[in-house]
Each structure stands twice: as structure tokens, then as C-alpha cells.
Amino acid sequence: MFFGCENLSFKYGNVEVLKNVNLEIEKGEFIGLVGYNGSGKSTLLKVMSGILQPYSGNVYFKDKTLDEKNRIKIGYIFQNPENQIIGVTVEEDVAFGLENIGVPREEMIDRINWALSIVNLKGLEHADPNTLSGGQKQRLAIASILVMEPEVILMDEPTSMLDPKGRNEIYNVIKKLIKMGETIIIASHQPSDLEEVNRIIALDKGEIIFDGLKDEFYSKNIIDVELPFKTKLEKELHFRFQKLVDELCQ
Ligand SMILES: Nc1ncnc2c1ncn2[C@@H]1O[C@H](COP(=O)(O)OP(=O)(O)OP(=O)(O)O)[C@@H](O)[C@H]1O
Numbered sequence: 001m002f003f004g005c006e007n008l009s010f011k012y013g014n015v016e017v018l019k020n021v022n023l024e025i026e027k028g029e030f031i032g033l034v035g036y037n038g039s040g041k042s043t044l045l046k047v048m049s050g051i052l053q054p055y056s057g058n059v060y061f062k063d064k065t066l067d068e069k070n071r072i073k074i075g076y077i078f079q080n081p082e083n084q085i086i087g088v089t090v091e092e093d094v095a096f097g098l099e100n101i102g103v104p105r106e107e108m109i110d111r112i113n114w115a116l117s118i119v120n121l122k123g124l125e126h127a128d129p130n131t132l133s134g135g136q137k138q139r140l141a142i143a144s145i146l147v148m149e150p151e152v153i154l155m156d157e158p159t160s161m162l163d164p165k166g167r168n169e170i171y172n173v174i175k176k177l178i179k180m181g182e183t184i185i186i187a188s189h190q191p192s193d194l195e196e197v198n199r200i201i202a203l204d205k206g207e208i209i210f211d212g213l214k215d216e217f218y219s220k221n222i223i224d225v226e227l228p229f230k231t232k233l234e235k236e237l238h239f240r241f242q243k244l245v246d247e248l249c250q
Pocket residue numbers: 012017035036037038039040041042043044228
């Protein structure tokens with residue numbers, strides 16, 4: 001198996017949020033992971049990237065169990081690029097992972113240039129990441145992952161915090177990555193993120209409820225991908241709670 005998992009379960013404390021998930025992913029596939037809020041999308045991607053350890057079952061990469069050695073081949077893009085940016089300049093940020101694995105300077109420069117050109121950030125090498133727009137920050141986060149030459153890229157709602165311009169920038173980068181033959185799983189509610197997707201995996205309460213072609217998924221009307229909440233009441237409560245938290249934090 002190129003990439004996937006077998007009988008994967010995950011618990012936060014006593015609460016099981018992934019139940020017996022089985023997936024087989026071929027090299028070069030571009031897959032959409034959908035599901036309502038809390039269905040387990042982020043958790044699944046985190047377990048499949050090795051950030052979280054399974055409660056039971058296994059993640060496989062090229063027929064081997066995912067471990068400390070081979071997890072470097074799986075790149076994970078966070079929903080919020082701020083979680084991923086650590087460098088004082090764009091260039092330093094992209095260099096960070098390469099420095100950690102001791103890549104020689106000449107090769108490092110070539111790889112950084114290559115990654116920044118793919119995400120269209122050439123010319124901003126010396127910029128302070130804090131001064132970048134949301135779309136530019138997310139593109140920087142993608143460059144920092146790409147430079148490590150991952151064989152699988154897992155994207156966790158990479159455009160949910162962006163405005164339409166930023167979303168479009170990421171969409172263009174994704175299109176480029178697909179052309180390059182990258183293997184990508186993207187968790188998203190944004191129809192534009194899912195435009196080029198062939199296969200959809202839908203999660204509900206930590207279980208796979210659909211795994212198949214996108215057209216079949218839409219025709220069966222399995223879940224409304226544009227609505228991250230199951231009901232209007234859930235959505236209303238979410239935003240009221242958010243407002244309350246914001247007020248308390250002021
Ligand atoms: N750190 C945590 N500790 C305890 N429970 C958690 C934690 N993170 C997530 N959960 C719970 O696990 C379940 C799955 O959450 P997860 O974030 O994986 O879902 P999701 O589909 O990615 O949701 P969203 O679309 O809101 O990001 C939810 O019930 C959530 O409340």
C-alpha cells in the first residue's frame with residue numbers, strides 16, 4: 001500500500017473520535033475529506049501524519065508502519081498558518097526544516113528557491129512573515145512543507161481562515177501541485193478547494209460513511225459540504241458561543 005490505514009481508532013481521553021477507519025490511497029491521488037464540524041477530519045489527518053498516535057490500528061506508508069523515520073515523508077498543513085510559521089524571515093522559515101536535517105547549504109538554497117517559486121513567493125525572501133497577507137502566510141506554510149519533499153501532503157482546511165482572494169491563491173497552488181503529481185488529501189468545506197478532487201471520503205462521528213467518486217458523492221446528496229454544521233441550530237449556537245468567548249476575552 002502506498003499510503004493508508006487499517007482498523008484505525010483514536011481516543012481523546014475516553015472519547016473515541018475515530019472508529020475503525022480503513023483507507024487505501026494511491027500515489028498521485030487528490031482526495032477531498034469532508035464531514036460536519038467535529039466529525040474527526042483534523043484528528044484523522046493528524047493521526048495519518050504521525051502528529052497523533054493511533055489508539056489502535058496502523059498507518060502505512062509504502063507498506064511500512066508509519067514511525068519516527070518515515071513520517072518525514074508526510075507533510076501536514078495546518079488550518080491556521082500561524083501555527084506553522086516560526087522563521088523571522090520568509091527564507092528562514094522555509095529553511096528551518098532543512099537545517100534540522102542537515103541539508104548542505106548549496107542544496108538548501110536551490111530547494112528554498114524551488115519551493116518559493118511554486119507558491120509564488122519569490123521576491124519576498126527577506127520579508128517578515130508577520131507582514132504577509134493570510135493567503136501569503138498559508139502559501140509560506142505550504143512552501144515550508146514542500147521544501148522537505150514530502151510524498152504525501154495532508155491539508156487541514158487550508159483556506160477556511162482566508163478571504164476569497166487568499167482562497168484563490170491557494171486554489172492556484174493546489175492546481176500546480178496536482179499537475180506535479182503530488183498525493184494530496186484536503187479536508188475542506190470550500191467547494192473551490194474540492195473542484196479538482198476525484199475521490200471524496202466523508203466522515204461522520206469518526207466513521208467513514210462514503211469513499212468513492214466525487215460525482216457519486218454529490219448525486220447521492222450524502223452531506224452538504226458547504227455547510228460545516230449539521231443543523232441551523234448548531235450553527236447559531238456555535239456563533240453565539242464564539243461571541244461569548246470573544247466578549248469574555250476582551
Ligand atoms: N484536543 C482535543 N481534546 C479533546 N477532544 C477533542 C480535541 N480535539 C478535538 N476533539 C473532539 O474530537 C472530535 C473530532 O474533532 P476534529 O477536530 O477532529 O473534527 P473536525 O471534523 O476536524 O472538525 P472541524 O471541522 O470543526 O475542524 C470532536 O468531537 C472534537 O470536539
